Amino acid sequence: MDKILRNKKAIFIFIAPALLMFVVILVIPMFQMIYYSFCDYAALTPPKFVGWKNYQQLFFKDSTFQIAIKNSMFFMIFSAVTQQIMGLLLAVFLTNIPKGRNVFKNIYYLPCVLSSAALGLLWAFMFNPRIGINQLLAKFGIEGPLWLMDSKGFIVLPMWVIAFVALWQYVGQNMMLYMAQITGISRDVYEASYIDGASKAKAFRYITLPLVKPMMITSLSLNCIGSLKFFDLVYNMTQGGPNHRTEVLATELYAEGFNYFKYGYASAISVILLVLCLIVTLLVKKVIKVETYEG
Amino acid sequence: MNKKNVRTKKPLSPVIIVIYVFLALLAVLYLAPLLWMLSVSLKDNPDLMAAPFALPAALHWNNYQEAWELGRLGAALFNSVFVCGVTLIVSLFFGAMAAFAIARMRWKLSEATQTFFLIGMMVPVHCILIPLFVRFAHLGLTNSRFGLMLPYITFSLPMTIFLMTGFFKSIPAELFESAAIDGCGIYRCFFEIALPLARTGFFVSGLMTFINNWNELLLAMVFISDPARKTLPVTLTYFVGPYATNYVQMFAAIIIAIAPTVVVYCLFSNQIVEGLTTGAVKG
Numbered sequence: 001m002d003k004i005l006r007n008k009k010a011i012f013i014f015i016a017p018a019l020l021m022f023v024v025i026l027v028i029p030m031f032q033m034i035y036y037s038f039c040d041y042a043a044l045t046p047p048k049f050v051g052w053k054n055y056q057q058l059f060f061k062d063s064t065f066q067i068a069i070k071n072s073m074f075f076m077i078f079s080a081v082t083q084q085i086m087g088l089l090l091a092v093f094l095t096n097i098p099k100g101r102n103v104f105k106n107i108y109y110l111p112c113v114l115s116s117a118a119l120g121l122l123w124a125f126m127f128n129p130r131i132g133i134n135q136l137l138a139k140f141g142i143e144g145p146l147w148l149m150d151s152k153g154f155i156v157l158p159m160w161v162i163a164f165v166a167l168w169q170y171v172g173q174n175m176m177l178y179m180a181q182i183t184g185i186s187r188d189v190y191e192a193s194y195i196d197g198a199s200k201a202k203a204f205r206y207i208t209l210p211l212v213k214p215m216m217i218t219s220l221s222l223n224c225i226g227s228l229k230f231f232d233l234v235y236n237m238t239q240g241g242p243n244h245r246t247e248v249l250a251t252e253l254y255a256e257g258f259n260y261f262k263y264g265y266a267s268a269i270s271v272i273l274l275v276l277c278l279i280v281t282l283l284v285k286k287v288i289k290v291e292t293y294e295g
Numbered sequence: 296m297n298k299k300n301v302r303t304k305k306p307l308s309p310v311i312i313v314i315y316v317f318l319a320l321l322a323v324l325y326l327a328p329l330l331w332m333l334s335v336s337l338k339d340n341p342d343l344m345a346a347p348f349a350l351p352a353a354l355h356w357n358n359y360q361e362a363w364e365l366g367r368l369g370a371a372l373f374n375s376v377f378v379c380g381v382t383l384i385v386s387l388f389f390g391a392m393a394a395f396a397i398a399r400m401r402w403k404l405s406e407a408t409q410t411f412f413l414i415g416m417m418v419p420v421h422c423i424l425i426p427l428f429v430r431f432a433h434l435g436l437t438n439s440r441f442g443l444m445l446p447y448i449t450f451s452l453p454m455t456i457f458l459m460t461g462f463f464k465s466i467p468a469e470l471f472e473s474a475a476i477d478g479c480g481i482y483r484c485f486f487e488i489a490l491p492l493a494r495t496g497f498f499v500s501g502l503m504t505f506i507n508n509w510n511e512l513l514l515a516m517v518f519i520s521d522p523a524r525k526t527l528p529v530t531l532t533y534f535v536g537p538y539a540t541n542y543v544q545m546f547a548a549i550i551i552a553i554a555p556t557v558v559v560y561c562l563f564s565n566q567i568v569e570g571l572t573t574g575a576v577k578g
Contacts, residue, residue, distance in 0.1 A: 011396050033423065270421050
């Protein structure tokens, strides 16, 4: 038995296809991207090494990029905070109600599996200044704002709208993860605490919260990386407009790379995106300390 | 008597009632937009402008037919099914092979290999977009469905490998041992014992792969420019923009695009949840 499990040739044959695709499609292009980010590279000319020029341009001269990074940061923080709180809250509610848990769970999770390109179109229509929600508000004599076209303020209104739509669409995922963790906690722990006179609130604070912490790391990292990569909803709701005020890193990358064909420049943006993802993941791991409990 | 009755029936506490009201309101917030979309897709444009939130005055089923023709949804649907289908089969097969070697075979680098694949889960697809596009343009792989499948398969692998490794590890070792004693080789162990026993694993990771790729927009948008080869999410973007005023057709197209995932979700929501939660618990 041991001999056939150590069969080197078989191991190689099993691993090779996946590994090959991974290296060719993911690893090599990633290093190429890092190289391109130091190059002046437009579609038709070969890449020419220029050092840090792209990065200097991005951070010090490109006002659109500054908007994009500001929006992405806002979006990440907003999503992380609201989705974690709402997700955990829903999970606690759903695990405490006697009936209908599955129905509610399935309803809230539904938008997560739907195409955000399609849902983006739906919400773009809803927040259209003349039709949709504003028409409903007009019935009550309220003049609704220009939801997706307003361009005033540090974080423009359309960004808030998109952030709320994203909350609506993706909170189900966090809820699901927390629910899985909470249902894994033994009922006995709660029973014991109630016998000792703990209230539901106390049980939440001293039992549920510490025990879902490991999931918080996963959920929060997924949340943050997901928001940094965010593209579909923005593209289909505002396309970065009005006047680039709702540009995020991914849409900016797409525009520079595939509307203006500035490959080197766009690569620098993707390097920044990758670095941000790494920093955020490490930060989440560092900040949330998990003590191990005997479950 | 009365008291006893109350106790056996366990009346709902006020807190639970408040929670129920909250959950119900939230459920409305989730379902209403989707149902509204269905209602709009059956109106005509003047009716929509006059009373967007009313039920359709007459049912205009022909919206679907027009959207189908206008947006070339037939071709788009075929492309989506084709690309996602091939991606699903290939990534499950390659992924299962690698997972089997990681979970069951004995070699020094198996842990390291798994970590390597898992790190791949973190890399955003945006990071390979440009180099891959340049490379594929040289090879003539842009604008081809095959070219789109390659990154889809690659980005589906980490999740599949991770889930399948778990499933293969849960198969009792005795099964393989007795098979080996009966003279069964490693390949037969894989095909005739491991694969059939990991059916649930295939199902769960297959669903995740399918949903992710079905909804993927960015790669599909960059790699395919020929309208006849575009996938559904990209085709929908035709309906965006200042000149797009065929709202009712747009909504019909959206319904067509999301219907398959809604059906899949309604049938297999439990497996999808399982895939999500086991896939996420990687610590």
